[in-house]
Amino acid sequence: MVGEYKQGGGTVIVMREVIGEELRRRRQDQGRTLREISGAAAVSLGYLSEVERGHKEASSELLAAICDALEVSLSDLLASVSTHVAQAELQHTAPTTRLPQMVLPDGAVARRRLS
Numbered sequence: 100m101v102g103e104y105k106q107g108g109g110t111v112i113v114m115r116e117v118i119g120e121e122l123r124r125r126r127q128d129q130g131r132t133l134r135e136i137s138g139a140a141a142v143s144l145g146y147l148s149e150v151e152r153g154h155k156e157a158s159s160e161l162l163a164a165i166c167d168a169l170e171v172s173l174s175d176l177l178a179s180v181s182t183h184v185a186q187a188e189l190q191h192t193a194p195t196t197r198l199p200q201m202v203l204p205d206g207a208v209a210r211r212r213l214s
Contacts, residue, residue, distance in 0.1 A: 112187055116153030117180050118162070123151040125169050125176070139168035 126136055133151075137144040142161060149155040150165070157165065166173045 112184055113153065114180070114184075115150075115156040117183055118157065118176075119151045119153040121176060121179050121183070122165060122169070125171060126151075129169065131169075136165065136168045140164040 126133070133144050133147055137147045140147065140161075141164060146155060147165070150157045150161070162176070163173050166176055
């Protein structure tokens with residue numbers, strides 16, 4: 100999945116890649132070019148391309164300018180990114196997620212049943 104890499108025993112989500120992927124998807128859905136968006140956002144075409152590919156991390160000001168050029172709110176973009184990240188986290192943690200255990204005063208572990 101884009102925006103993820105393995106580190107140790109887990110998966111790390113790279114936010115700049117997830118944000119870049121979402122920006123590119125929205126631009127392409129609108130049928131617009133990098134040149135159009137870079138001009139409207141007052142950012143170089145090369146830098147915008149690097150942001151979309153997840154190679155550069157955009158500042159909040161730059162993200163706001165790109166969102167304005169795409170005519171999408173920053174909160175809408177970040178909500179989509181948040182949803183993507185949450186889905187990735189669930190995909191990678193669900194099989195190993197366990198309920199917290201409760202240790203009884205005598206040292207025994209209480210078992211919980213899922214209903």
